[in-house]
Amino acid sequence: xxxxxxxxxxxxxxxxxxTRALPDVADTEAFGRELASILxxxxxxxxxxxxxxxxxxxxxxxGAGLGIVGRVTSPTFIIxxxxxxxxxxGPAMVHVxxxxxxxxxxxxxxxxxxxxxxLDSDLEDAVIVVEWGEGVAERLADRHLVVRLRRxxxxxxxxxxxxxxxxx
Numbered sequence: 001x002x003x004x005x006x007x008x009x010x011x012x013x014x015x016x017x018x019t020r021a022l023p024d025v026a027d028t029e030a031f032g033r034e035l036a037s038i039l040x041x042x043x044x045x046x047x048x049x050x051x052x053x054x055x056x057x058x059x060x061x062x063g064a065g066l067g068i069v070g071r072v073t074s075p076t077f078i079i080x081x082x083x084x085x086x087x088x089x090g091p092a093m094v095h096v097x098x099x100x101x102x103x104x105x106x107x108x109x110x111x112x113x114x115x116x117x118x119l120d121s122d123l124e125d126a127v128i129v130v131e132w133g134e135g136v137a138e139r140l141a142d143r144h145l146v147v148r149l150r151r152x153x154x155x156x157x158x159x160x161x162x163x164x165x166x167x168x
Contacts, residue, residue, distance in 0.1 A: 013162065014038050022149075022158040028054040031160060032061020035147070039066065039127045041091035044141040048134040049149030054158045055131040058147065059095050062129055068093045074131070082126070092126035099132040142167045 013034050022028045035058075039045065045062065047055040056074045063072040067090050068083035075081040080096045130137040138144055143166040150159050 017163045018161070020160045020162075022054065022160055024156070025054070025057050028057040028149075028158060028160075029061035029064065032058045032063075033065035034061075035145070035162075036062045036065025036127075039091070039145075041125050041127060042141065043127050044137060044144040045127065045129045046133040046137050046144055046146045047129065047131045047149065048146065050151070053149035053151050055149060058149065058160070059129045059131065062127070063093050063095070066091060066093050066127060094126045094128045096128065096130040096137070097132060098130055098136050138165070 013031075020031055022031055035045070039062070047058055049055055056072070060072040063083055067086040069086045070083050072083065072093075072095060073081075075095050075097045080094060083093045083095065085092050128137070128140060130140075134146060134148075143164065145162060145164050147160055147162045150161075151157070152159070
């Protein structure tokens with residue numbers, strides 16, 4: 001993170017940084033709905049965390065909060081899935097799984113494949129949510145939200161740590 005102390009924000013997500021305990025999947029989805037309340041078309045949300053940390057559950061909550069049409073599932077095998085807005089004037093959501101981008105070698109192949117998705121053209125009308133996107137998707141916008149999800153070793157409790165990052 002930026003080196004600044006985190007702001008613990010137990011009830012609101014409008015702080016620049018914060019942390020939150022997420023005891024179960026319903027809490028993770030509720031946190032996503034709460035995040036959606038501060039998102040608008042043009043925002044990029046980068047979800048980071050190991051397998052099973054709750055990235056897709058969080059994306060599902062964001063989609064519900066945005067009121068998008070359709071079920072939100074992991075886009076692992078199709079890489080990116082666009083969900084239409086469910087409200088007049090509301091943003092669409094593009095849900096991306098960057099895990100498989102670039103093949104086994106990663107590197108510049110990831111950036112080339114990300115460019116091929118043409119996500120920057122979607123920014124005008126959509127919130128872009130990128131799982132496994134840290135280190136790659138930041139270049140899509142001058143400002144983005146990074147949400148890091150971690151799971152307690154001894155339990156299924158997850159923890160979210162978020163930070164708005166700006167190139168300015």
